[in-house]
Amino acid sequence: MAPRPKPRRALDPEAFGAKLDAHLARVSRRRGELGAPQDAVRSERLGLDYRFGDQQQRFHVASIGKTFTATLVMQLVEAGAFTVDTPISALLPRDEVTGLFDTEGTADAAGGATVHHLLTHTAGVADYFEGAVTSGPRMLDLVLAEPDHLWTPAQLLDFSRERQRPVGRPGERFAYSDTGYVLLGRVLEQATGRAFYELLHERVFTPLGMRDSALQFFSRPARDTGTGTDDGSRAERPVTTEIAPFRLGRVEASRFTSISCDWAGGGIISTPGDLTTFSGALHHGDLVSAASLEVLGEMRNRFRPGIRYGAGLMQVRFEGFSPLLRRLPRPVGHIGVLATHLFHDPAHDADIALNFASTREMVRSFRTLITIEQLLQRVG
Numbered sequence: 001m002a003p004r005p006k007p008r009r010a011l012d013p014e015a016f017g018a019k020l021d022a023h024l025a026r027v028s029r030r031r032g033e034l035g036a037p038q039d040a041v042r043s044e045r046l047g048l049d050y051r052f053g054d055q056q057q058r059f060h061v062a063s064i065g066k067t068f069t070a071t072l073v074m075q076l077v078e079a080g081a082f083t084v085d086t087p088i089s090a091l092l093p094r095d096e097v098t099g100l101f102d103t104e105g106t107a108d109a110a111g112g113a114t115v116h117h118l119l120t121h122t123a124g125v126a127d128y129f130e131g132a133v134t135s136g137p138r139m140l141d142l143v144l145a146e147p148d149h150l151w152t153p154a155q156l157l158d159f160s161r162e163r164q165r166p167v168g169r170p171g172e173r174f175a176y177s178d179t180g181y182v183l184l185g186r187v188l189e190q191a192t193g194r195a196f197y198e199l200l201h202e203r204v205f206t207p208l209g210m211r212d213s214a215l216q217f218f219s220r221p222a223r224d225t226g227t228g229t230d231d232g233s234r235a236e237r238p239v240t241t242e243i244a245p246f247r248l249g250r251v252e253a254s255r256f257t258s259i260s261c262d263w264a265g266g267g268i269i270s271t272p273g274d275l276t277t278f279s280g281a282l283h284h285g286d287l288v289s290a291a292s293l294e295v296l297g298e299m300r301n302r303f304r305p306g307i308r309y310g311a312g313l314m315q316v317r318f319e320g321f322s323p324l325l326r327r328l329p330r331p332v333g334h335i336g337v338l339a340t341h342l343f344h345d346p347a348h349d350a351d352i353a354l355n356f357a358s359t360r361e362m363v364r365s366f367r368t369l370i371t372i373e374q375l376l377q378r379v380g
Contacts, residue, residue: 070312
């Protein structure tokens, strides 16, 4: 386990809580019907355990789930199942990868793409969720138009295969891809003979005591089963758990079966407490080795201004938002399209989880993240 850094100075949890309460109360009033966001900031080293909003209600974490998928991948790398440089064509059936990659100049059905290419979004595969299509409606339009549709991993890959084109050759460029993370989910299943949801429970949720977390439509949180384990099902009828409302644009979609389109790219449901538990465990070496965490955290690519991307992890560089923020720490974690955040602040050894529950709340959610970091710097 990696050593926990020593504090630079004492922090006053009461003063921190009072100031952040005031900020979030103002935010909640401005959000109207969306109400209070769900927030948690925890640092054992600082004696800080701040909560705001409903801490019991599970919510759709969106692309934060990619960090879980990447964690499972690195666990299998450490176990010797494959390496980050193993070609995808050696791990998945040929018909699963055919048509998804630029294969010009190579006999490899995946064009030479590796596990690392998928982790870092440099494999050149399209993005079924937000990418351009060659025909028919885009995925988001289908999610809204067909709310009762249960998407399978095979259907998600077929969507990219049949309606999209590769965006580059493997290793050529960074292009964020949910399709790539569905492929990683399938790599995990093929390598272990276990369903993706089973791996989440067996290797992450259960060992960490994350009793309010599950893969929506495939398993239930352990707290709901009364057995201490998940209640997964491969039946045709999806396994559903009530979650907090969220909006795709103006549409409340938390009860849509069609949000099953996330799967290994972000289909997890959880709570702020469970997420901060995961973040702390990951960054303190309880889930993967320091060497594996270094692979995940090598921030080679630009995701957006102020955000760099590694391998299933992002790093926020606030000076990219404004030069006035250049003295703030650089937290590492992931965001989701629903303005969900999970970050570890290494300067303060703090874990931060936010759920703003709307595709239109991203700016406001980042303003709150900035406020949290400013308070961690100032309230001492």
